[in-house]
Amino acid sequence: MKTVLKSVVLAAGLVLTAQPVLAAAPQAKTLEQLLQDVQKDRLSDNKINKQREQEFLSARADKQALLSKAKSELAAEQARGKQLEASFADNEKQLAALEEKLTLAVGNMGEMFGVVRQVAGDAQSRFQTSIISAQYPGRDKEMKELAQSKELPELPQLEDLWFALQKEMTASGEVVKFKAPVITVDGEKKEMDVTRVGAFNLMSSDQYLVYNSESGTVDELSRQPESYMTDTVISFGKNTSGYSPLYVDPSRGTILTLMTQKVTLLERYNQGGTVGYIITGVLALGLLIVLERLIVLGGMSAAISRQRKSDTPSDNNPLGRILKVYENNRNVDVETLELKLDEAILKETPRIERGVSVIKVLAAVAPLLGLLGTVTGMIDTFQSITLFGTGDPKIMAGGISTALVTTVLGLVAALPLIFLHSIVYSRSQSLIHLVEEQAAGIIAEHAEKESK
Structure with a gap:
């Protein structure tokens, strides 16, 4: 075309x-x-x-x-x-025939291959999280290669699997010390002497350590457990023979990590907020008054004891001032002397009972302040629920903590103040009773002299 x-x-x-x-x-x-x-x-x-x-x-x-x-x-x-x-x-026919021959030739070896892969996979997950890997790193990679292999395992690979499992069992019963890089709280890497207690704990000379399975490193805890636990670490490290008590973590670091999130006593106290600080001030004021009263009443008691042994009235104690009133009114009649002494006792009573009622008031105010903090904390909690709902409990935790902590602080402040108030009150009443007893004796003696 x-x-x-x-x-x-x-x-x-x-x-x-x-x-x-x-x-x-x-x-x-x-x-x-x-x-x-x-x-x-x-x-x-x-x-x-x-x-x-x-x-x-x-x-x-x-x-x-x-x-x-x-x-x-x-x-x-x-x-x-x-x-x-x-x-x-x-070729397809030949391949099918060869596969059939291979299956017949493999026989029980195929079942063994499946078992080996399963055991290797379990060993990989165990080695990856085991604290023993801090001393022997890289063991999980060998098990991973064996678990993911598509070929029949050879005899050296089976021996390596048996050796790795035996090594894990043996190391779980050992207490050994080795050097390892440790990631500090500041993020620095330091070479330290690390003590491994079986498959449970990693420790340095004075603190617990944890094994980070994700990074394969030994890390310091952001915050150590309470002192009574860390003291056992120190004593365990210093002990060279015999037995030494030690707190171990059967969860291989999980409990220790959770304990770092535990609220300390100071943090719990600070959760009380402003009301908690006011309750603390009330308790401190009450304790100061109690201390002052105990010192003053103790001094009065000692001065009265000395006065009872002396014939010369003194102005530095209530009994001496009452005796001085008697000395100045020896020639009056019994009724007048009684009135004079009652007047002197009434003057001495406020000095002896000063501050005792304040302690009682503070002991009553402390739990009321705790109740106030509880109410305000619950109000904050309900406001958080209104704004954000109940999906996230952390939002409500602040108000609930304030509500509970202030109640505890109020009770903690009230209980010792009530107890100390009873002590101070009984001490003051005993002094007043002693003064009244001495005054009654003076009046009786004066009346006996007049009757003669």
Whole structure:
């Protein structure tokens, strides 16, 4: 088709190019000349047309040859495809037969392979979290390769698996000391002497350590347990023979990590907030008053004891001042002396009982302040619930902590103040009773003298 179009285009080109030639040719002057010119042109056109037909026929023959060649190649490829399909089917049959032979040849070895992979996988998870890996790192990688292997294990690999399990069992019953890099609380890495107690604890000379299974490092705790636990670490490290008590973590570090989140006594106290500080102030004020009263009443008791042994009245104690009143009123009648002594006792009573009622009031105020903190804490809790709902308990923890801690602080402040108030009150009453007893004796003695 392309050859035909090419011939047409060429013919058109010839026609177009022929026009200027004709236009340029001289015009015929006679009919004979015109006839001759037409005959010449006709012969030229026939010659051109025959040339075009030959070109078209030759191109058509070429295309037919290409088509025949393509058909022959297609037939050859189809025959080759059928041959390959037959070969593929034969290979599938051979492969199935070989797999069957392999299954029969493997036999019990296949079951053993599954057991080995399972045991290796379990050992990998155990070694990854075991604190023994702090002393022997990289054991889990070997087990991982064996667990993920697609081939039958060889004898050296089975021996390595047995050796790793035996090493884990043996190390779990040892107490050993080794050097290892330790990540401190500040993020620094230091080389330390680490003591491993079986598969339970890692310790340095004075603190507990934990094994980080994710990074494969030994880390310091952000906060150590209470002192009575860390003291056993110190004594255990210093002991060279015999037995030494030690707190161990059967969860292999989980309990120690949780204990770092435990609230200390000071943090719990600070949860009481402003009300808790006020209760502490009330307790401190009450204790100061109690201390002052005990010192003053103790001094009064000692001075009264000395006065009872002396015949000379003194102004530094209540009994001496009462005796001085008696000395100044020896010549009055019994009724007047009794009134004078009662007046002196009434003057001494406020000095002796001063501050005792304040202690009682403070002991009553402390639990009321605790109740106030409880109410305010619950109000904060309900406000948090209103704003954020009950989805996150940490939001409500602040208000609940304030509510509970202030109640405890109020009771802790009230109990000792009540107890100390009873002591101070009984001490003051005993002094007042002693003074009244001495005054009554003076009056009786004076009345006896008058009756004679």
